[in-house]
Amino acid sequence: MLDPKQLRSEIDAVKANLARRGFELDVAQFNDLESTRKRLRVEVDGLRQARNERSKSIGQAKAKGQDIAPLLAEVGQLGDQLAKGEQALKQVEAALEHLVAGIPNLLHPEVPDGRDETNNVELRRWGTPREFDFEVLDHIALGEAGGGIDFDVAAQIAGSRFAVLRGNIARLQRALIQFMLDVHTGEHGYTEVYVPYLVSDRALFGTGQLPKFADDLFAIDGDVDLRLIPTAEVPVTNLVRDQILDAEVLPLKFVAHTPCFRSEAGSYGKDTRGMIRQHQFEKVELVHVVAPAMAAAALEELTANAEAILRQLELPYRVVALCAGDIGFGACRTYDLEVWLPGQQKYREISSCSNCADFQARRMLARYRDRDTGKPALVHTLNGSGVAAGRALIAVMENYQQADGTIKVPAVLQPYMGGRTTLEVE
RNA sequence: GGAGAGGUGCCGGAGUGGUCGAACGGGCUUGAUUCGAAAUCAAGUGUACGGCUUGCCGUACCGUGGGUUCGAAUCCCACCCUCUCCGCCA
Numbered sequence: 309m310l311d312p313k314q315l316r317s318e319i320d321a322v323k324a325n326l327a328r329r330g331f332e333l334d335v336a337q338f339n340d341l342e343s344t345r346k347r348l349r350v351e352v353d354g355l356r357q358a359r360n361e362r363s364k365s366i367g368q369a370k371a372k373g374q375d376i377a378p379l380l381a382e383v384g385q386l387g388d389q390l391a392k393g394e395q396a397l398k399q400v401e402a403a404l405e406h407l408v409a410g411i412p413n414l415l416h417p418e419v420p421d422g423r424d425e426t427n428n429v430e431l432r433r434w435g436t437p438r439e440f441d442f443e444v445l446d447h448i449a450l451g452e453a454g455g456g457i458d459f460d461v462a463a464q465i466a467g468s469r470f471a472v473l474r475g476n477i478a479r480l481q482r483a484l485i486q487f488m489l490d491v492h493t494g495e496h497g498y499t500e501v502y503v504p505y506l507v508s509d510r511a512l513f514g515t516g517q518l519p520k521f522a523d524d525l526f527a528i529d530g531d532v533d534l535r536l537i538p539t540a541e542v543p544v545t546n547l548v549r550d551q552i553l554d555a556e557v558l559p560l561k562f563v564a565h566t567p568c569f570r571s572e573a574g575s576y577g578k579d580t581r582g583m584i585r586q587h588q589f590e591k592v593e594l595v596h597v598v599a600p601a602m603a604a605a606a607l608e609e610l611t612a613n614a615e616a617i618l619r620q621l622e623l624p625y626r627v628v629a630l631c632a633g634d635i636g637f638g639a640c641r642t643y644d645l646e647v648w649l650p651g652q653q654k655y656r657e658i659s660s661c662s663n664c665a666d667f668q669a670r671r672m673l674a675r676y677r678d679r680d681t682g683k684p685a686l687v688h689t690l691n692g693s694g695v696a697a698g699r700a701l702i703a704v705m706e707n708y709q710q711a712d713g714t715i716k717v718p719a720v721l722q723p724y725m726g727g728r729t730t731l732e733v734e
Numbered sequence: 735g736g737a738g739a740g741g742u743g744c745c746g747g748a749g750u751g752g753u754c755g756a757a758c759g760g761g762c763u764u765g766a767u768u769c770g771a772a773a774u775c776a777a778g779u780g781u782a783c784g785g786c787u788u789g790c791c792g793u794a795c796c797g798u799g800g801g802u803u804c805g806a807a808u809c810c811c812a813c814c815c816u817c818u819c820c821g822c823c824a
Contacts, residue, residue: 349793356792357793367751368752386804682762
């Protein structure tokens, strides 16, 4: 959520910033609602003041044993006026909140222009895609050949966009997850957390998935009102909701492994084959909660932490800065990590690292006590995949495949695979 | 699933209709004392929104939402959450 004060005082600048995303802010509607709100607010406050003063004098008169009937008559009609004013104010405030809750975050000035992913800017590349002296297979062929990935049986059980992993491939994904958690906790200073996979709408509002993106979420059909998490970002970031943190505890750095559930509404026909885009996938997520001054540096750190995973796995990747039109609702700046997939001869997203500044903090009411002012101030939140395990599995399979259909195990994963160096075709 | 208790400020904890934004204690900040510290003493210490003479004033907030009342932290209703005991259970 944007700062209401900023919306009031700099609405044109806000509008211009959001226009870069392709978001059109209805300034007239906002100004209209805001001025009505203010007028009603002053009116209602005044009425309440009058009522409070009279009520107080009734109490005093009563205590002295005086006749209170004239006072009661005087205050009588104030109540009706007040009730009417309060009703109108409530309506306007609700409309205003609805409007403001649907406005995306302001973009950082360095975000490149552009409408969609074709305008994203490559910042750097690491590693060199391997030269193969045989015909490379994609993960689907590799998985089906060895029986490690079974889309057909998954479809029987749950429908399309699910996969069943078996044997060494299932274990390889688990190895990737364990490896990532160990690196982030052991080398990067993160605290591992285990969190709910079902969350309340409040939590989803806090991180910005609601109210606008309900279609992307799975809701459970029962007597409790919960939805499946689309990313660990939701429960992990909400760890600091409704709090005033001591400045000394910042920065907080959390890592969590969770499954993620996405309905992928509106993505029909996109990546329908294979494990790239599933309703359910595993991810290791990184979250930073920092003082505002540290946010920019934290984004670089978090991105570097995710990159370290790909480097240790020796997977070629590139880093791109998302352009204005491709940045998510709550982020002011985002870097994507794209891993090389030989099966597609393309770099594909495997991590997305975002600085949300105070956007989520304001929705969650997550604050810290500023040392200089002594006042509570909003924290800044950042999140990024470190990294998506399902896609990492694909990347390892495709990049480490051999002519005979076997897959070499990356050196750093071997301890997690019982010392095995090669996965046989089963 | 059954029975009970409870949700108040940074924390603990009073408060059952009026002068309660809220006693008291702890914490924290500042000052006094000290060579310094501890101890002690004194003062201060919530959040949000709004008004204007920028320092004050006003309004709201005691789990959430309704209701009763001139007036609600306090009474009534619904809901949410937490805890304890019993049962069941990975």
